[in-house]
Amino acid sequence: MTASATALANELPQAEPVFVGRDLRPLRLITCGSVDDGKSTLIGRLLWDTKAVKEDQAATLRRDSGKQNDLGLPDFALLLDGLQAEREQGITIDVAYRYFATDKRSFIVADTPGHEQYTRNMATGASTADLAVLLVDARAGILEQTRRHATIASLMGIKQFVLAVNKIDLTDYNKAGFDAIVHEFKEIALTLGVRQITAIPMSALKGENVVYSGRASMPWYDGPTLVETLEKATVRSAQSTGFRLPVQRVSRPGESFRGYQGTVAGGSVKPGDSVAILPSGAVANVKQIVTFDLVRNAAVAGDAITLVLDRQVDVSRGDMIVALDNEPQIGLAFDAQLVALQPDGIVPNKRYWLKSGSRRQRVQVKPVQKLDLKNGKWGPTEDLPMNSIGKVHLAFDEKAVFDAYEQNRSTGAFILIDPDTNNTVAGGMITAKRSDVDGLNAGEGRVLLSLPADLADQLMATELLASRRDEVEMRRVTTAAARDLLDGIEG
Numbered sequence: 001m002t003a004s005a006t007a008l009a010n011e012l013p014q015a016e017p018v019f020v021g022r023d024l025r026p027l028r029l030i031t032c033g034s035v036d037d038g039k040s041t042l043i044g045r046l047l048w049d050t051k052a053v054k055e056d057q058a059a060t061l062r063r064d065s066g067k068q069n070d071l072g073l074p075d076f077a078l079l080l081d082g083l084q085a086e087r088e089q090g091i092t093i094d095v096a097y098r099y100f101a102t103d104k105r106s107f108i109v110a111d112t113p114g115h116e117q118y119t120r121n122m123a124t125g126a127s128t129a130d131l132a133v134l135l136v137d138a139r140a141g142i143l144e145q146t147r148r149h150a151t152i153a154s155l156m157g158i159k160q161f162v163l164a165v166n167k168i169d170l171t172d173y174n175k176a177g178f179d180a181i182v183h184e185f186k187e188i189a190l191t192l193g194v195r196q197i198t199a200i201p202m203s204a205l206k207g208e209n210v211v212y213s214g215r216a217s218m219p220w221y222d223g224p225t226l227v228e229t230l231e232k233a234t235v236r237s238a239q240s241t242g243f244r245l246p247v248q249r250v251s252r253p254g255e256s257f258r259g260y261q262g263t264v265a266g267g268s269v270k271p272g273d274s275v276a277i278l279p280s281g282a283v284a285n286v287k288q289i290v291t292f293d294l295v296r297n298a299a300v301a302g303d304a305i306t307l308v309l310d311r312q313v314d315v316s317r318g319d320m321i322v323a324l325d326n327e328p329q330i331g332l333a334f335d336a337q338l339v340a341l342q343p344d345g346i347v348p349n350k351r352y353w354l355k356s357g358s359r360r361q362r363v364q365v366k367p368v369q370k371l372d373l374k375n376g377k378w379g380p381t382e383d384l385p386m387n388s389i390g391k392v393h394l395a396f397d398e399k400a401v402f403d404a405y406e407q408n409r410s411t412g413a414f415i416l417i418d419p420d421t422n423n424t425v426a427g428g429m430i431t432a433k434r435s436d437v438d439g440l441n442a443g444e445g446r447v448l449l450s451l452p453a454d455l456a457d458q459l460m461a462t463e464l465l466a467s468r469r470d471e472v473e474m475r476r477v478t479t480a481a482a483r484d485l486l487d488g489i490e491g
Ligand SMILES: Nc1nc2c(ncn2[C@@H]2O[C@H](COP(=O)(O)OP(=O)(O)OP(=O)(O)O)[C@@H](O)[C@H]2O)c(=O)[nH]1
Pocket: 033, 034, 035, 036, 037, 038, 039, 040, 041, 042, 077, 113, 114, 115, 166, 167, 168, 169, 170, 202, 203, 204, 205, 206
């Protein structure tokens, strides 16, 4: 907002501030479903009927789909061909975002592939979404994949669901079939604690109940269209935590200036605020907030800033600067839920890297419960195979800083990386801090050695070190890196 706009806003009566903000914020949604449920067709249809498709794309679409469709309609899935190319590049996190708008609101839709092995992409898309559209083929009904996606979406904190019963035209607009699917889904939703469900019979292909009403074919349905539902959905309220700045970089352009850079991950901050630096616990006041070239008088979640403090304190990459009166949890042990993403699953008690924001820490993971995707019940477990969803205990080598995911989706989320392969093996959410490490070997007192690979292997082969594997962790580095480390210690 410009200075004059701010002044104007201050003069206006304060009666409806909520509405001003609400319409400006786009609704983020994720679409999920099994292969061929019609996800691409639905997104294509949304873009087409809201006129988000540019004229040149539209001409290509009419030309390319001319022969392909027995209904004489354009193949809306073709609109997403560009995304297919993006997918095939094999980018680690594989979510494509599309934008469209009505005169009431704008939307960002995360399109994620439907195959089972793409669960991780779904989890990524869900982590920022306000609402999930779950597609079901009206002929096939609810599948295990539907349950899996609903579960992941709800674990990722999504509270609003649209059950899109698609291809209803292929069932002759059968009301009883639609009702049975809705009934079955409501039972699943109940076990997940999801209450806000809008079920819509639709034909993405024909554009019925997507943007335009399908009443002509389905006089029995008097509910909203998909777009009407999306227009009325609520955008997640701001995170309920105080100020959070995960430090991505310490900027030191000259002797006199030291700033801490990162993207605000919660709350807001202004000069004069008292902050703590975690995990050290040092305290300081905010002296200045800088963005690109501007000095700002406040910053809020989402802003990329450089923070200048009023005194010399020790801050490094991976630390978190937080509101003094509203701090996250600090500890060695946490409860979490995660989705296992790799063929090896989660290996009990193995040491992984946990990455959250710019922080990377060693952690041991103990699976304790697994979700049965057939009946939605949690049961005890000792392992978590690929694509399973589990509750785990985490034990860190050094103090970790988190908010519960419920309170803050940035500072409560993490991924696990296998140190041997560098693969992302899980995506997870912190649920609570634990008071004990549950028999896991929290690594206080453990020795970390960074050595050239051949030397490390020789040392590990000696009897002394082989017998003390739990106490000594060997990091294999190049000879040059080892020399740098030694130089650093000496100099
Ligand atoms: N009759 C009918 N056919 C539909 C409808 N929606 C999609 N289809 C057809 O179903 C097939 C699959 O649709 P897609 O949109 O490609 O499905 P998808 O879920 O995106 O599939 P993937 O991209 O492989 O995950 C296509 O031939 C569509 O034309 C619908 O509402 N009615």
